[in-house]
Amino acid sequence: MTHIAAGIERHHHITLCVGTAQEDYDFHTQVLGLKSVKKTALYDGDVPIYHLYYGNDVGLESTLVTTFPMRQSGRVGRRGTNQTKVLLLAVPDTALGYWRDRLRDHGFTVEELERFGEKQLHFTHPCGIEYALVGVTNDQREAHSSGPVPQEMGIHGTHGITVSVYDLDLSADFMTQGWSGRHTQEEGDHARFGVGQGGSGAIVDFVAEPGLGQAGWMHGEGIVHHTAFQVANFVAQDAVKDGLVGLGFTDVSDRKDRGYFDSVYVRTPGGAMFEATVSKSTGFVIDEPYEELGKNFQVPPVFADRREYLLSYLEPLQYS
Numbered sequence: 001m002t003h004i005a006a007g008i009e010r011h012h013h014i015t016l017c018v019g020t021a022q023e024d025y026d027f028h029t030q031v032l033g034l035k036s037v038k039k040t041a042l043y044d045g046d047v048p049i050y051h052l053y054y055g056n057d058v059g060l061e062s063t064l065v066t067t068f069p070m071r072q073s074g075r076v077g078r079r080g081t082n083q084t085k086v087l088l089l090a091v092p093d094t095a096l097g098y099w100r101d102r103l104r105d106h107g108f109t110v111e112e113l114e115r116f117g118e119k120q121l122h123f124t125h126p127c128g129i130e131y132a133l134v135g136v137t138n139d140q141r142e143a144h145s146s147g148p149v150p151q152e153m154g155i156h157g158t159h160g161i162t163v164s165v166y167d168l169d170l171s172a173d174f175m176t177q178g179w180s181g182r183h184t185q186e187e188g189d190h191a192r193f194g195v196g197q198g199g200s201g202a203i204v205d206f207v208a209e210p211g212l213g214q215a216g217w218m219h220g221e222g223i224v225h226h227t228a229f230q231v232a233n234f235v236a237q238d239a240v241k242d243g244l245v246g247l248g249f250t251d252v253s254d255r256k257d258r259g260y261f262d263s264v265y266v267r268t269p270g271g272a273m274f275e276a277t278v279s280k281s282t283g284f285v286i287d288e289p290y291e292e293l294g295k296n297f298q299v300p301p302v303f304a305d306r307r308e309y310l311l312s313y314l315e316p317l318q319y320s
Contacts, residue, residue, distance in 0.1 A: 007236030008180040009196040011158045012228040012261070012277040013053070013064035014087055017077055019127040019221050021050045021069040021317045027126055028054040028065065029319075031106050032089075033149025035059075036294035036319065038284055041310060042068055043258060043302050048310045049073060049219070050317070053294070056144050056157065059284045061230045061277075062201040063141055063157035065089075070221040072315050077220030079128075081212035082271025084224035086130045086162035088120070090200045093135030095153040096121060102149075116185050116192055116205075128222045134159045136200045160203030161227050162190075164212060165270035171206045174269050178244050179204075179229075195229065206270065215271060226273035228263065233278055237264055240276045259300060260284055295319075 018024040028034045037059035042049040049070065055063035065087070070077075079085070091099055096119055103110050103123055111122040121133040136159065143154025165171050168191050175181030181193035181204060189208045196202045204227075219225065231237045237255065241264050244252050253265040262278045280286060287298050303310045 007231040007240055008276065009230045009232065010202040011062040011161075012230040012275070012279070013055075013061070013066050014084075014158055014161060014227050015066045015068065015225045016087070016125070016127075016129055017070045017219055017221055017223050017225050018067045018125065018129070019069065019071045021052065021072075021315055023126050024067050024069055025052060025317060025319060028052075028067075030148060031103070031108075033144055033147035033154055034065065035144040035147060037064065038260070038294055038298065039296070039317070039319075040259070040298045041300050041303060041314070043256075043300050047073070048303065048313050050314055051300075053284070056142055057146075058290070059293070060141060060157070061279060063155075065158070068219060068225065069315070070219060073219070075218065075220040077218070077223030078213075078216030079223055080215035081164045081166050081209045083164055083215030083217075084161050084227060084272045085164045085207075086122075086132055086205075087224065088132045088134050088159040088161065088203070088205075090136045090139055090141075090156040090159040091133045092139070092153065092156075093119065093137050096133065096135045098153050099133050115190065116187055129224060132159075134200070139200055141201070157201055159200045160192075160205055161224070161272075162205040162207055163268075163270055163272045164209045164215075165206050166208070166210045167270075168206055168208050170269040175204065178247050178249065179240075179274065217267075217271070217273070224272075226265065226275050228261075228275035228277040231276050231278055234262070237262070237276050237278050240264065260286060 034054035037055045038053035042051045053066045108123045119135045139156040141156040145151045175193045185192040191206045193204045256263050264276045
């Protein structure tokens, strides 16, 4: 079968709704050793919410985890089926022992398991979202070079996501016909798909959990909000959208300017939100030089005329 959305290449970023900004910032930078790539605010809505970006030194696509700290809003997310539930990050396979000890030393409960032939360490973000570190070999993405974790042990970037669904078949149809995915493996109630060249940073896993209740989709603490996938340009992005609409997904969003990239969103049949993303040529240095990358808060254009209100409203965030 011809893949309609042939432009889907790999992950771009994964966005979570978390608790407090400080808790999240300390977890990602001090425990996981990721770089703070950008501190800004959510572009949607009229009430300010932080949007924090973490990744490697330059914020390379597929190294990025981004978060909306929701505690200040008082909104709590509802977990369940038809929702992305696990964020898998890639580390060197020789570093799993280091990470098991590091996480436990920081007070995290770590579960060791093997799935799809991969050794994984499972633990949870302080807000309750499940994470896994997966041991990989020959990952060419460079880890953050100047954080608390030695670079040779560091996180290369995203490995995959696990999406909880009621029915695997509907998600398989979407992945193969609408998202240029290939069904590569199956293990029990888990099915794995790859996009682009496949491998780490291009994996989507599904797990059938029909016994769970329906998840919520509003912004709210404790849930994964969406997963973004990289496409090369607007032509490829338009082809993805046109292909999805042709399949019947008429609720695909218009292109939205997110400052550092341009995005089109779709709600998949399994409920998880996916995004096709085109990076801007300037990347994250569009509003601050590389030497200052991620050090200072950047006011998004939507709040440009309310800068003082924005800065006074958002919860304090201490960082060096």
